[in-house]
Amino acid sequence: MTQRTITAAADEASAGPLATAAGHALAAACDHLIGLRDPAGWWKGELRTNVTMDAEDLLMREFLGVRSRRDTDEAARWIRREQRPDGTWATFHGGPGDLSTTIEAYTALRLAGDPPGEPHMRAAAAFARRGGGIGSARVFTRIWLALFGQWRWDDLPALPPELVLLPQWCPLNVYDWACWARQTIVPLTVVAAHRPVRPLPFDLAELRTGRPALRGRHRGVIGAVDRLLRRYDRRPLPGLRRAALRRAMEWIVARQEADGSWGGIQPPWVYSLIALHVSGYATDHPVMRRGLSGFDRFTVRDEQGRRMEACQSPVWDTALAVTALLDAGVPADHPAVTQAAVWLLGEEVRGPGDWSVRRPGLAPGGWAFEFDNDGYPDTDDTAEVVLALRRVPLPGVRPAVDRGVRWMAGMACRDGGFAAFDADNTRELIRRLPFCDFGAVIDPPTADVTAHVVEALAAEPPADPEVLRRGVRWLLRAQEPGGSWFGRWGANHVYGTGAVLPALAAAGVPAAHPAVRRAVTWLERHQNPDGGWGEDMRSYRDPRWIGRGHSTASQTAWALIALLAAGERSPAVDAGIGWLVRTRLPSGTWDEPYYTGTGFPGDFSINYHLYRLVFPIMALGRYLRGNGAG
Numbered sequence: 001m002t003q004r005t006i007t008a009a010a011d012e013a014s015a016g017p018l019a020t021a022a023g024h025a026l027a028a029a030c031d032h033l034i035g036l037r038d039p040a041g042w043w044k045g046e047l048r049t050n051v052t053m054d055a056e057d058l059l060m061r062e063f064l065g066v067r068s069r070r071d072t073d074e075a076a077r078w079i080r081r082e083q084r085p086d087g088t089w090a091t092f093h094g095g096p097g098d099l100s101t102t103i104e105a106y107t108a109l110r111l112a113g114d115p116p117g118e119p120h121m122r123a124a125a126a127f128a129r130r131g132g133g134i135g136s137a138r139v140f141t142r143i144w145l146a147l148f149g150q151w152r153w154d155d156l157p158a159l160p161p162e163l164v165l166l167p168q169w170c171p172l173n174v175y176d177w178a179c180w181a182r183q184t185i186v187p188l189t190v191v192a193a194h195r196p197v198r199p200l201p202f203d204l205a206e207l208r209t210g211r212p213a214l215r216g217r218h219r220g221v222i223g224a225v226d227r228l229l230r231r232y233d234r235r236p237l238p239g240l241r242r243a244a245l246r247r248a249m250e251w252i253v254a255r256q257e258a259d260g261s262w263g264g265i266q267p268p269w270v271y272s273l274i275a276l277h278v279s280g281y282a283t284d285h286p287v288m289r290r291g292l293s294g295f296d297r298f299t300v301r302d303e304q305g306r307r308m309e310a311c312q313s314p315v316w317d318t319a320l321a322v323t324a325l326l327d328a329g330v331p332a333d334h335p336a337v338t339q340a341a342v343w344l345l346g347e348e349v350r351g352p353g354d355w356s357v358r359r360p361g362l363a364p365g366g367w368a369f370e371f372d373n374d375g376y377p378d379t380d381d382t383a384e385v386v387l388a389l390r391r392v393p394l395p396g397v398r399p400a401v402d403r404g405v406r407w408m409a410g411m412a413c414r415d416g417g418f419a420a421f422d423a424d425n426t427r428e429l430i431r432r433l434p435f436c437d438f439g440a441v442i443d444p445p446t447a448d449v450t451a452h453v454v455e456a457l458a459a460e461p462p463a464d465p466e467v468l469r470r471g472v473r474w475l476l477r478a479q480e481p482g483g484s485w486f487g488r489w490g491a492n493h494v495y496g497t498g499a500v501l502p503a504l505a506a507a508g509v510p511a512a513h514p515a516v517r518r519a520v521t522w523l524e525r526h527q528n529p530d531g532g533w534g535e536d537m538r539s540y541r542d543p544r545w546i547g548r549g550h551s552t553a554s555q556t557a558w559a560l561i562a563l564l565a566a567g568e569r570s571p572a573v574d575a576g577i578g579w580l581v582r583t584r585l586p587s588g589t590w591d592e593p594y595y596t597g598t599g600f601p602g603d604f605s606i607n608y609h610l611y612r613l614v615f616p617i618m619a620l621g622r623y624l625r626g627n628g629a630g
Helices: 002-013 017-035 052-064 069-082 099-112 119-130 139-147 161-165 179-194 220-234 238-254 266-278 286-298 314-327 335-346 379-389 397-410 428-432 447-459 465-478 493-506 514-525 553-565 571-583 611-625
Strands: 299-302 305-308 597-600 604-608
Touching: 017 314, 017 571, 017 611, 052 069, 052 099, 052 139, 052 266, 052 305, 069 099, 069 305, 099 119, 099 139, 139 179, 161 179, 161 238, 179 238, 179 266, 238 266, 266 286, 286 299, 314 335, 314 379, 314 611, 335 379, 335 397, 379 397, 379 447, 397 447, 447 465, 447 493, 465 493, 493 514, 493 553, 514 553, 553 571, 553 611, 571 611
Parallel strands: none
Antiparallel strands: 299 305, 597 604
16 A cells, blocks of 8 residues: 555656656655564664674673673674674774774673684784774773773773762763763763772783873873872772762662663663672662663674664654655555554653753653653654654644653753753863763754754744744854754764755745755765765764765765755756665665764764665655655
8 A cells, every 4th residue: 555655646746767766666665664663663773883882791791790601602703793804893884993992892702712813813903003002092991901900990091989079060060971971971980989800811911012001191281180180089088989989879870761771872881780780789689680681672683693782763763764654655644653653652751851950940841762761852852753743643742742842942052052962061171081082072062953953843833933043043153164064963964964954944944045055065066976975984083084985875865855955856866866766675675884873973883774764765755745845
């Protein structure tokens, strides 16, 4: 039924061969997407990251004394599979070898019993030594090695637990950190205070060069503060230290989610379990037991081995899937749509969270990314859920949408933009700490999140229209000199531009506006000769990669969605549609080994396995309908 309906709509839209082929591709893609739906009504594609997740999982289990032979063997098989011919491990498909990732993967394989003299191990160790060895690895990697006596705690940046006692107005208080960072930092302060060491049955001498650590060292005021904190750490005030550790542990336990995780993401999860353990919690304690068993849901086992998901995206994936099906012409009363809408309604977050610290008077509402991370709803998910639900005529949709709109509008930052999890989380001092040599540690407004919220608020106007106007002005100010917009949560300028142009169109910015014209020109200039679009993850660090990379289904769709929103019916659009039609697999989806999502731009990349399907469906559907509206 889906295929006949969509194909008929394509034939009505145009008698041309491209439209007909696009209609067939769209119908097959919709059928494939509907076939992936869970019986409960939701979608969830795998989130593939890199082998540090698997290495750190084994290291955590070794430290806690719960590592099993089965887990070790299956994880090692996956880690070996991901090693590249040059002996290294990368953080994304096709990327360069990464020193810290390679060191962690190598250590995990040593734990699994791989002899250091084997060719694949020798190649990895040689790469690590060329890169400066353990001393040049990121701080997080050296913390893992310190847990096992392979690095000195004294040679790590100071991280005293007394940070949790700082009031909210004081710089460096825990709410100055982004939500994902604060959930990681608090347990790490506990671990660093205890300085535990559980020796490994081997030494990693082959990864050392004798050179001192180079990363995380600072001069000036920040360096002086670090040295002062180090001196305090050696002789802390006993009463203050006890109070800090007690407060930190209360903070950690209070934030465990229903599924046993912390924030639904791997870093705070593993560090919280280690912090609890060094503080005296046995592995059979209910908090520990929930935490360890919760990893089962995040574990993927198949013929390739055992691998861990760093996080999961059911709410995000389900909202995007509903929008994609509706864009394709699937009726709003189709069971796949209505069941998904009912499930999304059940996922609404109705309680306070860390976001309440800066918005204490704001009523709860909105949606989180995962099944159970109710302490951390975010504006990005909320915007996408609102855009999806508002198109489904079901009881309960209108009040939930109204609550989501009210909450989103209340999360606007002072400058008019929107961040993902917190409002006005912009104190730059955090970035300069010696500890912060990996990943984003604050949550400022970004173009992609602001665009999604603006698009949702344009469709469902807030009580204060100035919130929407300020959001539009923020987006216009944030345009890059070349005409694109930076993408924080997706790669990169193609993602940012793909989000902003539909938002501007929804907000009433005319297609003839100079900002829109500059963006269209930028997209057309960065189209690949094959008709698709792609942008490599290296664009976050190297400007030469901006707008450049192998064509991918998701990035081609983002560019098409943007061009269609700008009113384009051009050869560039036809070429992009042609690329999607040509590259579709017989099953109805697209192959996409390249990573197009980000956790930390430039540091941690994600391959969302549903991106290759939901976004092409949106692009093909909007193309066949002859407009760019969602």
